[in-house]
Amino acid sequence: MAEPSPLAARGAGRLLAHFWMVLGVIVVAFPVYYVFVASTHSVQTILRPPLPLLPGPEAARNYSDAFSGGISRIGGVSLWRLLANTTIVAMGIALGKIAISMASAYAIVFFRFPLRMACFWLIFITLMLPVEVRIQPTYKVMVDLGLIDTYPGLILPLIASATATLLFRQFFMTIPDELLEAARVDGAGPWRFFKDILWPLSLTNVAAIFVIQFIYGWTQYLWPLLVTNSNEMNTIVIALKKMISFADADTPWNLVMVTSVLAILPPILVVVLMQRWFVKGLVETEK
Amino acid sequence: MARILLNDVRKSYAGNQVIHGITMEIADGEFVVIVGPSGCGKSTLLRMVAGLEAISAGTVEIGGKVVNDLEPRQRDIAMVFQNYALYPHMSVRENMAYGLKIAKLPKTEIEARVAKAATMLELEPYLDRKPRALSGGQRQRVAMGRALVREPAALLLDEPLSNLDAKLRVQMRLQIKEMHLRTGQTTLYVTHDQVEAMTLADRLIVMNKGVAEQIATPLEVYERPASEFVAGFIGSPAMNIFTVDAADGRVTLPGGAVLPLPVPRGGDLRLGLRPEHLRTAQPGEAAIPVVLRSVERLGADAFGYGMIEGSEVPMVLRLPGTSQLSRGDRVEAVPDPAHLHFFDPVSGRRIEG
Numbered sequence: 001m002a003e004p005s006p007l008a009a010r011g012a013g014r015l016l017a018h019f020w021m022v023l024g025v026i027v028v029a030f031p032v033y034y035v036f037v038a039s040t041h042s043v044q045t046i047l048r049p050p051l052p053l054l055p056g057p058e059a060a061r062n063y064s065d066a067f068s069g070g071i072s073r074i075g076g077v078s079l080w081r082l083l084a085n086t087t088i089v090a091m092g093i094a095l096g097k098i099a100i101s102m103a104s105a106y107a108i109v110f111f112r113f114p115l116r117m118a119c120f121w122l123i124f125i126t127l128m129l130p131v132e133v134r135i136q137p138t139y140k141v142m143v144d145l146g147l148i149d150t151y152p153g154l155i156l157p158l159i160a161s162a163t164a165t166l167l168f169r170q171f172f173m174t175i176p177d178e179l180l181e182a183a184r185v186d187g188a189g190p191w192r193f194f195k196d197i198l199w200p201l202s203l204t205n206v207a208a209i210f211v212i213q214f215i216y217g218w219t220q221y222l223w224p225l226l227v228t229n230s231n232e233m234n235t236i237v238i239a240l241k242k243m244i245s246f247a248d249a250d251t252p253w254n255l256v257m258v259t260s261v262l263a264i265l266p267p268i269l270v271v272v273l274m275q276r277w278f279v280k281g282l283v284e285t286e287k
Numbered sequence: 288m289a290r291i292l293l294n295d296v297r298k299s300y301a302g303n304q305v306i307h308g309i310t311m312e313i314a315d316g317e318f319v320v321i322v323g324p325s326g327c328g329k330s331t332l333l334r335m336v337a338g339l340e341a342i343s344a345g346t347v348e349i350g351g352k353v354v355n356d357l358e359p360r361q362r363d364i365a366m367v368f369q370n371y372a373l374y375p376h377m378s379v380r381e382n383m384a385y386g387l388k389i390a391k392l393p394k395t396e397i398e399a400r401v402a403k404a405a406t407m408l409e410l411e412p413y414l415d416r417k418p419r420a421l422s423g424g425q426r427q428r429v430a431m432g433r434a435l436v437r438e439p440a441a442l443l444l445d446e447p448l449s450n451l452d453a454k455l456r457v458q459m460r461l462q463i464k465e466m467h468l469r470t471g472q473t474t475l476y477v478t479h480d481q482v483e484a485m486t487l488a489d490r491l492i493v494m495n496k497g498v499a500e501q502i503a504t505p506l507e508v509y510e511r512p513a514s515e516f517v518a519g520f521i522g523s524p525a526m527n528i529f530t531v532d533a534a535d536g537r538v539t540l541p542g543g544a545v546l547p548l549p550v551p552r553g554g555d556l557r558l559g560l561r562p563e564h565l566r567t568a569q570p571g572e573a574a575i576p577v578v579l580r581s582v583e584r585l586g587a588d589a590f591g592y593g594m595i596e597g598s599e600v601p602m603v604l605r606l607p608g609t610s611q612l613s614r615g616d617r618v619e620a621v622p623d624p625a626h627l628h629f630f631d632p633v634s635g636r637r638i639e640g
């Protein structure tokens with residue numbers, strides 16, 4: 001039996017709390033549900049208000065059409081390709097951010113070298129420089145490096161992460177000194193200490209940061225829009241944008257809605273699948 | 288197994304010296320305890336031997352090799368930390384095997400050593416558990432096991448028992464002693480607990496403010512403390528130490544009473560008398576008059592706390608457990624002439640009688 005939370009209210013208070021929670025869920029979930037409903041109707045039904053509140057009969061047709069060429073007809077690139085592109089970009093950004101920020105946090109916390117604090121502050125300051133602010137020079141660099149319309153071009157400018165570095169730094173600083181000393185006495189060098197001790201202890205944090213950064217990468221809009229010219233390299237969010245830039249009546253809304261559903265689904269899947277780890281990483285301080 | 292040589296070892300933190308030159312030889316297989324009050328530099332000294340702290344001056348030799356510039360792993364030492372520092376994500380077995388795995392010992396050898404240590408420390412039922420599922424005493428034994436399986440040249444322990452409750456501490460103390468007898472491991476052990484120090488050590492280093500006040504066997508430290516600090520630190524309750532005026536085989540006590548005693552020289556002296564070396568006087572015998580302020584009864588013994596009559600100098604006496612004395616009573620105490628300690632009032636060093 002679950003223990004009653006100390007915050008658990010009774011009677012009227014509890015009812016009120018539930019009312020607000022349900023209301024919150026409806027506000028957040030209803031648009032998503034509506035997108036799903038729309039993806040199961042024909043264009044005609046969608047364009048003739050009001051849109052029904054229940055799923056329609058066209059689901060199978062819309063989805064199979066979307067996957068078997070419907071999207072290519074309007075966007076010039078298959079839905080499969082869009083999903084693959086976005087997955088590569090989101091994974092690249094999430095894994096790249098984790099690799100880079102762990103390495104820098106490891107250096108800053110466990111090594112003594114000249115200008116260590118200067119490096120730390122430098123990383124810290126980049127928090128004030130998101131892609132949007134440094135977009136012009138970044139774009140120039142990408143052009144010079146010939147990375148327009150490539151995966152590295154989509155991924156690299158986004159993987160430096162001060163936030164993740166700071167999170168890892170905070171976590172590493174909670175590792176007791178004696179654990180490091182015990183490892184040194186046991187004969188572990190810097191690499192072994194990282195691999196055998198720090199990495200396993202960081203796993204829940206890594207999972208949490210992965211989830212956050214995967215979603216960040218999946219939903220990127222501005223940068224992919226700039227750095228891709230060819231439709232072949234579009235991410236799903238960009239493709240969505242391109243699909244609806246026709247006159248309203250010409251937009252195949254049913255397929256747009258299918259694409260929307262597929263754009264929302266992977267982040268939800270990642271959160272659901274990694275939820276246990278994710279929550280653990282955010283709340284747990286096990287050492 | 289090896290000999291450890293400390294040669295004028297010093298440590299400074301940013302120009303502030305905390306270890307002031309310690310020289311000693313630790314024989315192969317010897318159990319040496321570093322004891323002293325908090326902040327005196329015990330851990331610092333041990334960590335310099337371990338290689339976790341840089342040596343500011345002097346040399347440390349382990350097994351005939353100067354190790355000043357070697358990493359801990361190159362010094363062939365193992366260490367037990369006060370809070371155990373077990374790897375939280377590894378099982379007991381993995382914790383103990385980790386150092387051996389890094390040293391690339393053959394699997395069968397690792398298994399054999401871990402099994403042996405687990406038997407010795409009664410850890411077999413817990414080998415597959417994680418540290419978080421162990422009690423404090425069990426974690427302590429895992430930490431011991433992790434150090435022992437390495438079969439290092441020197442075993443270093445920093446207050447390994449201080450996180451345990453009193454009963455467990457006694458148990459582990461005996462176990463450590465027994466283990467040392469069995470393995471004959473050269474051991475350096477830090478504690479601030481004088482009972483641990485007295486019972487475990489072949490020899491003691493009594494430290495005070497970064498200086499080794501005395502390096503000797505426990506019995507010698509007890510019977511012939513080299514300084515007033517050592518005299519006051521070792522022994523429970525602490526030795527009574529007060530200033531007397533000495534002349535021709537007599538001392539004048541703080542309250543004005545005169546006591547015939549064999550004195551080493553005249554003038555002001557610090558006289559040290561252990562509570563257990565004072566007895567109550569026969570009628571007419573010259574004695575130290577003490578007015579009791581309280582009596583603590585421990586069963587077998589009782590300790591009377593008071594002051595020398597006519598002064599504010601505190602005095603502790605050991606009394607028989609059946610003593611009927613109580614607060615306000617006056618006791619005449621006679622020191623045992625075989626256990627007198629005289630110290631120089633300026634330097635605090637022992638003056639031989």
Ligand SMILES: Nc1ncnc2c1ncn2[C@@H]1O[C@H](COP(=O)(O)OP(=O)(O)OP(=O)(O)O)[C@@H](O)[C@H]1O
Binds near residue numbers: 323325326327330479
């Ligand atoms: N990193 C450091 N920087 C400056 N001073 C230090 C540092 N580490 C220790 N000290 C000082 O060195 C002295 C000795 O410290 P040490 O830890 O060796 O004491 P200790 O005898 O082990 O005490 P305890 O019984 O409390 O553990 C202390 O005065 C302490 O303040």
Ligand SMILES: [Mg+2]
Binds near residue numbers: 330331
């Ligand atoms: Mg200490």
